[in-house]
Amino acid sequence: MSQNNNQQKKSKFAQSEEEIVKFWEENHCFEKSVQQRPAAKQYVFYDGPPFATGLPHYGHILSSTIKDVVPRYFTMKGYRVERRWGWDCHGLPIENIAEKELKISGKKQIEEIGVAKFNEFCRSKVLEFAGEWGKMVKRMGRWVDFENSYKTMDNSYIESVWWGLKQVYEKGLLYEGRKVLLYCSRCETPISNFEVAMDNSYKDVTEPAVFVKFKVRGQENLYFIAWTTTPWTLPGNVALAVGAKIDYVQVRQNNEEYILAKDRLEVLTGDYEVIKEMRGMDLVNQEYEPLYEVQGLKELGKKSHYVAAADFVSTEDGSGIVHTAVIYGEDDYNLGLQLDLPMLPTVDEVGKFKDNVPQFANQYFKKVNPQVITDLTKRGLLYHTDNYTHSYPHCYRCETPLFYNAIPAWFINVQKIKERLKELNENINWVPQHIKHGRFLKGLESAPDWNISRNRYWATPLPIWKCQCGQLEVIGSKQELKEKAVNSSQVTDDLDMHKHSIDPIKINCSKCGQEASRIPEVVDCWVESASMPFAAQHYPFANKEWFNKNFPAQFVAEYVAQTRAWFYVMHVMGTILFDKPPFENVVMTGTIMAEDGSKMSKSKKNYPDPWKLIDNYGVDALRYYLMSTPVMSGESVNFSEKAVDEISKKLLITLANVNSFYQMFKDKKDESYQPQFTNIMDKWILTELQMTLLAVTDGMDAYEVIKATRPLLNFVQELSTWYVRRIRGRVKGSDERDKQEVLHTLDLVLRTFVKMAAPIIPFITERIWQDLRHADDPISVHLCDWPTADELSTTGVGTDHDLSKNILKNIQTIREIIEKALALRAKTGIKVRQPLPSLTITGQELGAEYQEILREELNVKEIKFGQEFVLDTEISEELKLEGLLRELIRQTNSLRKKAQLTINDKIDIKLSTNSTLVKQMFQKYETDYKTGVLAKSVTLTNDAQEHSLKLDGEEASISF
Numbered sequence: 001m002s003q004n005n006n007q008q009k010k011s012k013f014a015q016s017e018e019e020i021v022k023f024w025e026e027n028h029c030f031e032k033s034v035q036q037r038p039a040a041k042q043y044v045f046y047d048g049p050p051f052a053t054g055l056p057h058y059g060h061i062l063s064s065t066i067k068d069v070v071p072r073y074f075t076m077k078g079y080r081v082e083r084r085w086g087w088d089c090h091g092l093p094i095e096n097i098a099e100k101e102l103k104i105s106g107k108k109q110i111e112e113i114g115v116a117k118f119n120e121f122c123r124s125k126v127l128e129f130a131g132e133w134g135k136m137v138k139r140m141g142r143w144v145d146f147e148n149s150y151k152t153m154d155n156s157y158i159e160s161v162w163w164g165l166k167q168v169y170e171k172g173l174l175y176e177g178r179k180v181l182l183y184c185s186r187c188e189t190p191i192s193n194f195e196v197a198m199d200n201s202y203k204d205v206t207e208p209a210v211f212v213k214f215k216v217r218g219q220e221n222l223y224f225i226a227w228t229t230t231p232w233t234l235p236g237n238v239a240l241a242v243g244a245k246i247d248y249v250q251v252r253q254n255n256e257e258y259i260l261a262k263d264r265l266e267v268l269t270g271d272y273e274v275i276k277e278m279r280g281m282d283l284v285n286q287e288y289e290p291l292y293e294v295q296g297l298k299e300l301g302k303k304s305h306y307v308a309a310a311d312f313v314s315t316e317d318g319s320g321i322v323h324t325a326v327i328y329g330e331d332d333y334n335l336g337l338q339l340d341l342p343m344l345p346t347v348d349e350v351g352k353f354k355d356n357v358p359q360f361a362n363q364y365f366k367k368v369n370p371q372v373i374t375d376l377t378k379r380g381l382l383y384h385t386d387n388y389t390h391s392y393p394h395c396y397r398c399e400t401p402l403f404y405n406a407i408p409a410w411f412i413n414v415q416k417i418k419e420r421l422k423e424l425n426e427n428i429n430w431v432p433q434h435i436k437h438g439r440f441l442k443g444l445e446s447a448p449d450w451n452i453s454r455n456r457y458w459a460t461p462l463p464i465w466k467c468q469c470g471q472l473e474v475i476g477s478k479q480e481l482k483e484k485a486v487n488s489s490q491v492t493d494d495l496d497m498h499k500h501s502i503d504p505i506k507i508n509c510s511k512c513g514q515e516a517s518r519i520p521e522v523v524d525c526w527v528e529s530a531s532m533p534f535a536a537q538h539y540p541f542a543n544k545e546w547f548n549k550n551f552p553a554q555f556v557a558e559y560v561a562q563t564r565a566w567f568y569v570m571h572v573m574g575t576i577l578f579d580k581p582p583f584e585n586v587v588m589t590g591t592i593m594a595e596d597g598s599k600m601s602k603s604k605k606n607y608p609d610p611w612k613l614i615d616n617y618g619v620d621a622l623r624y625y626l627m628s629t630p631v632m633s634g635e636s637v638n639f640s641e642k643a644v645d646e647i648s649k650k651l652l653i654t655l656a657n658v659n660s661f662y663q664m665f666k667d668k669k670d671e672s673y674q675p676q677f678t679n680i681m682d683k684w685i686l687t688e689l690q691m692t693l694l695a696v697t698d699g700m701d702a703y704e705v706i707k708a709t710r711p712l713l714n715f716v717q718e719l720s721t722w723y724v725r726r727i728r729g730r731v732k733g734s735d736e737r738d739k740q741e742v743l744h745t746l747d748l749v750l751r752t753f754v755k756m757a758a759p760i761i762p763f764i765t766e767r768i769w770q771d772l773r774h775a776d777d778p779i780s781v782h783l784c785d786w787p788t789a790d791e792l793s794t795t796g797v798g799t800d801h802d803l804s805k806n807i808l809k810n811i812q813t814i815r816e817i818i819e820k821a822l823a824l825r826a827k828t829g830i831k832v833r834q835p836l837p838s839l840t841i842t843g844q845e846l847g848a849e850y851q852e853i854l855r856e857e858l859n860v861k862e863i864k865f866g867q868e869f870v871l872d873t874e875i876s877e878e879l880k881l882e883g884l885l886r887e888l889i890r891q892t893n894s895l896r897k898k899a900q901l902t903i904n905d906k907i908d909i910k911l912s913t914n915s916t917l918v919k920q921m922f923q924k925y926e927t928d929y930k931t932g933v934l935a936k937s938v939t940l941t942n943d944a945q946e947h948s949l950k951l952d953g954e955e956a957s958i959s960f
Contacts, residue, residue, distance in 0.1 A: 013618030052425035166476030185351025194779035209388035227318030261320020530569035
């Protein structure tokens with residue numbers, strides 16, 4: 001996100017938050033929060049390393065927020081939560097940037113300028129945007145050791161990755177093989193299934209799908225019809241696959257006959273006649289004429305171009321006969337291995353046709369599609385073609401269309417550990433829970449062996465040295481490399497452990513004594529990410545005791561695509577190396593979309609600039625919004641600025657107003673007073689506070705952040721609209737004991753609330769804490785211990801569970817009564833300020849304290865109990881005078897507010913009126929009026945005054 005240079009006007013919340021950031025830094029609050037907790041009581045959190053190749057966006061803000069909320073909470077619970085930032089430094093993201101800026105493209109040009117120069121340029125670009133990330137992290141209120149970050153390009157990190165890979169090898173789980181992998185022709189490297197699973201890797205494309213006629217050998221006009229969405233693979237065809245148990249038919253159409261699945265006759269165009277039926281097994285071994293002659297295929301001496309049975313054939317689409325090009329499909333390749341079909345690539349490493357298919361030689365594979373169609377049409381071998389829209393994989397970095405390619409690579413054997421992976425998954429708490437036996441388990445069950453090698457440059461070198469005799473040496477540390485090196489002086493203490501520095505080092509073969517060279521491949525960056533738990537600690541070369549005591553971590557959090565990426569690879573490495581899942585609790589967030597449900601896009605500008613939003617509403621509003629939406633349950637959420645605005649008003653402004661109200665009267669609080677908490681409203685708000693605390697604590701303990709967040713807003717609304725509104729008279733009244741009761745209650749409520757809300761909304765809670773704290777309190781609310789229900793039990797609340805339930809039930813009952821009665825007032829057009837004789841209610845008789853609340857809220861003189869709900873609306877002259885008094889007090893206080901007077905400002909009032917009723921009211925209620933408007937004196941005069949008032953049909957004027 002880009003910061004607005006226009007220095008737009010910031011909200012008071014935003015300004016206050018920036019001051020608080022400085023306060024935390026000046027007082028080293030984060031450092032103190034860690035240091036004050038015992039080293040023996042660790043809570044470990046793994047922070048997945050982002051790339052610093054771009055600016056942070058709402059997805060990063062979301063993950064940063066949950067990564068801050070949970071550690072803050074457990075810190076307050078007494079744990080030592082060390083938080084260290086990390087950077088993902090290697091791989092295609094950096095290499096693509098380097099190629100663009102160096103104005104080169106492809107491996108050939110990289111090697112022409114030199115791998116050393118290229119890698120050093122990559123190193124220089126790694127942390128280009130680190131400063132912008134630092135601004136965002138700090139401004140979001142996230143507490144993390146940003147300066148002392150771990151980096152996957154550091155020697156210490158690379159050495160630990162080497163150690164891990166050697167352990168994998170020694171457990172018999174690392175092997176070299178050839179498999180069909182998704183391949184990027186621009187990057188000239190395979191792309192892992194994790195990378196393909198990430199966002200943006202698939203795009204809907206519309207391409208020609210063709211039904212091709214394969215001429216049966218020895219038959220004049222008989223053809224197999226096969227369907228493919230990749231015409232460019234047809235020159236590489238070596239077999240046709242059928243389902244052994246599928247029913248097939250031979251049909252006559254015009255002068256030709258075709259064989260296809262009976263259930264796929266719908267693909268034929270025009271009239272036809274079925275002349276024969278057979279099972280797939282009857283077609284096996286029938287030969288057909290190749291579409292193209294591929295040079296060198298016959299020389300391999302293997303049988304080809306015949307029908308074979310395969311279990312992957314279905315009749316869901318196509319013709320029920322599958323064209324097989326063994327190099328360019330996973331099922332095709334496995335069938336090729338099974339039948340020993342000839343394997344001869346037709347496309348090279350940059351995606352261009354080789355010379356063995358002369359008519360398409362040196363042409364990009366995607367551009368060959370229309371040429372194949374044209375050629376087959378001319379030769380009468382194309383039955384039908386139409387457009388086919390499907391989701392097609394693209395390189396997640398350069399956006400080049402990928403293709404399946406059978407290439408040699410290095411793999412971790414996942415199949416051997418799959419059952420253990422599934423067993424250890426049972427020890428992980430997934431939030432949301434359905435991920436555990438849904439998305440994650442299904443990913444484990446279908447996981448292929450993990451391709452860990454890349455044909456690139458800027459990454460951890462694969463620590464494998466291979467001798468001409470075939471012997472492999474896997475090196476697990478720099479020291480081991482030094483010991484085995486032909487020239488040990490090359491392995492210096494400051495040796496850079498990247499490809500360009502490591503490749504020149506030869507080692508002595510342990511089998512034949514000859515020199516062995518390192519293989520050219522580098523490590524898949526997901527191996528580095530998977531190694532983060534131990535490599536960030538330089539384990540086992542450092543911090544060994546600490547790691548052994550504190551693995552696995554208690555908590556990780558990322559968005560949903562990481563289920564089959566970072567979470568998966570960490571689980572694989574944790575299982576292989578330590579026979580443990582690497583984490584105990586996982587919070588899986590969903591994806592933040594634009595307000596219209598589309599993907600957030602810089603070019604479309606379909607989302608609010610994060611910096612502007614923060615300046616308008618503050619970070620707390622954004623944090624609360626993110627933590628309270630279904631995105632925290634793994635669902636996609638359409639971002640709503642309106643919702644952030646609403647939270648700012650309903651939560652932050654309301655909470656600030658409650659605090660301001662308390663601050664006006666705080667000086668009147670007697671610290672030596674011992675409150676009894678006997679008033680029913682005090683009991684009620686303390687009970688609500690306790691219920692909220694229990695809900696927030698339960699939610700946080702279960703890592704269900706929505707359940708921990710939403711009660712906070714509900715409580716603030718109750719606190720403001722019910723409790724504070726009802727206690728205004730008590731804090732201004734003459735009953736000193738009652739005043740102390742309410743002030744001590746409100747102080748306790750605010751002190752407890754800001755502690756429990758601090759992890760979610762850290763800024764406003766800090767600001768209020770600074771207003772509340774005593775000299776012996778922690779300097780920051782975030783250095784406080786988490787409040788407990790036991791602490792509140794000293795007020796008497798919660799000790800009697802039935803009593804607490806009864807209080808909540810009765811308050812809810814009277815609020816429902818109030819709602820009904822106010823509706824009756826509105827229907828009759830009588831304002832609440834006008835006292836009425838009585839309200840008759842039904843049901844169980846309420847206690848005196850509840851009746852008092854009803855009388856005050858509804859402005860009635862008496863509460864009666866009967867068979868019907870009745871509001872007596874007959875207004876006597878006495879009641880009329882009381883109504884005038886209330887209206888006069890209201891309008892006078894409105895004028896006080898406009899004049900910006902405070903409760904400490906006593907005024908002298910002159911009141912003028914010709915109304916007999918107003919004069920009667922004044923004579924009877926002069927003292928009440930003076931008290932209600934904080935007046936020293938009120939003088940009745942005949943002269944018109946500055947402010948004209950209309951009092952329910954009567955007129956008056958005042959000045960002060």
